[in-house]
Amino acid sequence: MKPEPAYQVLRQRLRDEIAAGAYPDGVRLPTESELVAEHGLSRQTVRRAFQDLVAEGVVYRVPGRGTYANRGYLRQLGSIEDLMSLSEDTTMEVLQGLSRRVDVTAASRLRLDHDVVYTVVFRRLHDRRAGAKRPGESDRRAGAKRPGESDRRAGAKRPGESGRRAGAQRPGEMNGVPFVVTTVHLPESVARLVSDSAELADNAVGTNTVIGVLEPHLDQPIAEAAQSITVAPADELVAAALGCPPEHPMLRVDRLYSDTTGTPVELSVSHFLPEQYTYRVTLRRSS
């Protein structure tokens, strides 16, 4: 099947032990030699595992003294939990339900050896409920021009949608302001797990995240999300769904979610309206 590399296995094992509190404040982790003896590995393999843990910020090493766990390994306020909590005050509207596609770029970024992915496209709207949390103050400064608001909400894209799906939406009202269009790509093995889920079907409306729908079905939990953030112009689909002019500069956020074994599980490409959304992270000192 898929023989996990030995250094990955060891890395995960050490990570688990540290998380379980096996190595409190001043307690030295096993030395390289001890791990070699215990697991029957070579010293190079053990070293590779430790190098990765150092890069990850989980441990630090002192020559001649030993390896120690970094206490308070949080240093990252912008965590995956924050991404999931997006569902708490926004609404998701599926524009194109989960379906099979051929996409070389997405497939290779998911590290697949073929070109088939399963894709779902949706937009997200700020909720208009009273008492909802502040969706994010806009940075108002001179010179920032708003995109064309003339035809707000290109409803033409999804005709005859209102009606069923009675959950929590008040028909006849503007339920919120769309601020992002997201395209999610899944490998087939993952897509199978949620292919029956109504949350990802065409025209579905709800307050969840793909990752939230996905995770209960996975063997391994999501452990990491690598993000890259840049600027990209709006294409036709994005412009229509958000009611901004085509070519409008958007904040583009790509996220590659991986599980604890490092296997990519989901690739999402989001285009945010910069007038309505600002990406926020707080960085902390590791020490």
Add this chain to the structure above:
Amino acid sequence: MKPEPAYQVLRQRLRDEIAAGAYPDGVRLPTESELVAEHGLSRQTVRRAFQDLVAEGVVYRVPGRGTYANRGYLRQLGSIEDLMSLSEDTTMEVLQGLSRRVDVTAASRLRLDHDVVYTVVFRRLHDRRAGAKRPGESDRRAGAKRPGESDRRAGAKRPGESGRRAGAQRPGEMNGVPFVVTTVHLPESVARLVSDSAELADNAVGTNTVIGVLEPHLDQPIAEAAQSITVAPADELVAAALGCPPEHPMLRVDRLYSDTTGTPVELSVSHFLPEQYTYRVTLRRSS
């Protein structure tokens, strides 16, 4: 004097070549064997250099095909240390030295009860030297990590076909490529501490960060940096300093640094050229 490790030297050399545009879109980097032959190193040493570059997000590798440079200048900014390490391979050019200003917006964001701030404006350029790093502290960031690798196009550009000849860089930019303009605002109490520093004077050039210049003078160390990232058009100052058209969409990153008591110490507003810079951060699960 401690000699720089061989894999660090090679890593820096490759990083410089990539920044200099030696490996455009579909061009493969030298293989491990080629580098072994060229530098007289062992394959493991070459591999270590590549692993670090992968972890850094500078290159991606495909088994059986080769190693390729990632488009633009990718950079992992997951901690405050990462922000400070910008000084290691970029150059800062002061455009407007530290001087007193009245700026209501900046002052209020620094939580001041008046309107006076001290401001310095500079741009940053990709470095081109084959520089020796000082033996200050041990280098974190080792080993490789699977999840990332943001881009992977299957651009099968045959070498030998001309199209665009190598080079393709702006003529007359021998000292580096500018990629960001930053405006830093300081409260008066903080500005006093560095008002004599030559590093922040008009037309100063150096390889440091404002935060790096600042911190030794502070009572409390910097503990936190709250960032917000959005899109903003280039104003005249930015356009002139970076050589892009005015109104060009830029990646705007605001950072508010605070010390351990929560007191704001520095506000920086940066405009990055999205063509040359992608903001990258990896989120992890806390527990």
Add this chain to the structure above:
DNA sequence: CGTTATTTGTGCGTATGTATT
């Protein structure tokens, strides 16, 4: 269509140097 060559991925063994206790 399989075969082969190239290139990266994984793993092992060894040797030497350096920092700490």
Add this chain to the structure above:
DNA sequence: AAATACATACGCACAAATAAC
């Protein structure tokens, strides 16, 4: 001074992915 433990570096072997033939 000696033992311990990490840091760097060389060597080799085989597996897996890719591309060219």
